[in-house]
Amino acid sequence: MLNKTMPDLEQEKLDRTTLDVNSIKQILERSLTSNSLEEEALEFFREIAALRGKSVDDTLGEMIAGTRKYLEAVNTHIEFKHDLPTDINKYVDKLVKISEGIEACWDFFSIESQEFFINVAANFCYVADSKFKGWKGFLIRLRLILPSLKQKQNLFKKYQESLLFIPKAVDRVTEARKNKSISQLHQTGQSLLKRAKEINGNRDSLLPFLKHLGRDEQEQIEKNQAAMAWAKARLEEIKVKRNGQN
Template identity: 55%
Template sequence: MLNGLFSQQETEALKRTEDNIEKVKSFLENCISPNSLTDEVQEFFREVAALKGQSAEATLQEMMAGTRKYLEAINTEIEFKNDIPKDINKYVDKIEKLAAGIESCWDIFSGESRQYFRKIAYSFTEASSKCNGWQGLLIRFRLILPSLQKKEDVFSKYQKSFLIIPKAVAKAIELRKSKSTSKLWEKGQYLLNKATEIYNSEKGILLPYLKHWGRTPEEQLEKNKPAMAWAKARMEEIKREYNGENL
């Protein structure tokens, strides 16, 4: 994000959100539809869908896309020179993906993470002033060459990027003012805990690769017994070949 804008503590907070989103991404990508989920998780998607005026299926797909974008953004390195991104387009793409993840996955972030997003939204808003006055003129001057090379107004793109995350956070907060969402957040935390439980369990190592999704990890494993048996037999065959038993 912005070079030098965040402390080490805030950087660590961002890494914790990455860990949670990675688990949820793994969990969601194994969902065929909201109907394949537990009652609690189904209700979570229905409530979020109601807030957004869309279907539960669309909400599920949106959150899946949001988790992917968020992780892509976190893993995108940005180089800076004189506190300005060397590649404005790459930088803006990173910010847009972070914002998409924040907005679509707002209800599964912890209270600490949501407070962190409010803080960085405020920091971006405050930092946007650097594009005004003499500082803005200096930045515009430094971006003349990139603008000519890319044949677009790079300065304006950079200036607008400061409001992308604040707008996403404001939209997420405003959307939930229409009703009490304490229960919704509890259901979101249930989803996160369920994803963490599966992700951290020994079974969870195998679940992402199984074709059939069950309402519980046990049901999924039961449905996939034939595939697991084939995989076990194939691994044993490969092991025998490796040890020279078939030579």
């Protein structure tokens, strides 16, 4: 988990960004399946495409892929032993997907969430700079010798480089927007995100009470059909009793 690498991360902020990404994913999926986009949304995606130097279609495709990877990554559990991930490749894959999600969703995130990721990036830079020096670095290298030989790859180098994935992603998105007027772009992104949350508000309010967690809302609902059927039956039973009393 990210929190294992950096214990001072605020879980509440990470959870909030995850909810935002899920709403962003729904916006993008509706955009991809819709025959036409409203002018505000179309102009928003055009501006992002221009920042990236790509077509709108390619930009939408990258953004939807990024949201899916982000949601998959934050739900990926990483085990640690001796302050090291027990599966370096799995951990690296997690950081890659989170980095891609940050880049994909940057213009939808609130200023607070953007600052959160900037702080995360700074913290990763600190860890990457201090973790591999002196005895700390020697012990990490020593512990990864056998796994590296077995897997025929330099896991020490792979792990070391992975800690800079998020900082590099944050640097790319901030650098691309430096000295550019993006206030209206961000305002539009927040407007689209707010509307998506309002549309899905009633459905989302049910999700925390469902027992089985899925990778997204649809899978979660599918896994809880029995619980939902029971709840519906109970509501019908209560309704019948009330009608009988009246």
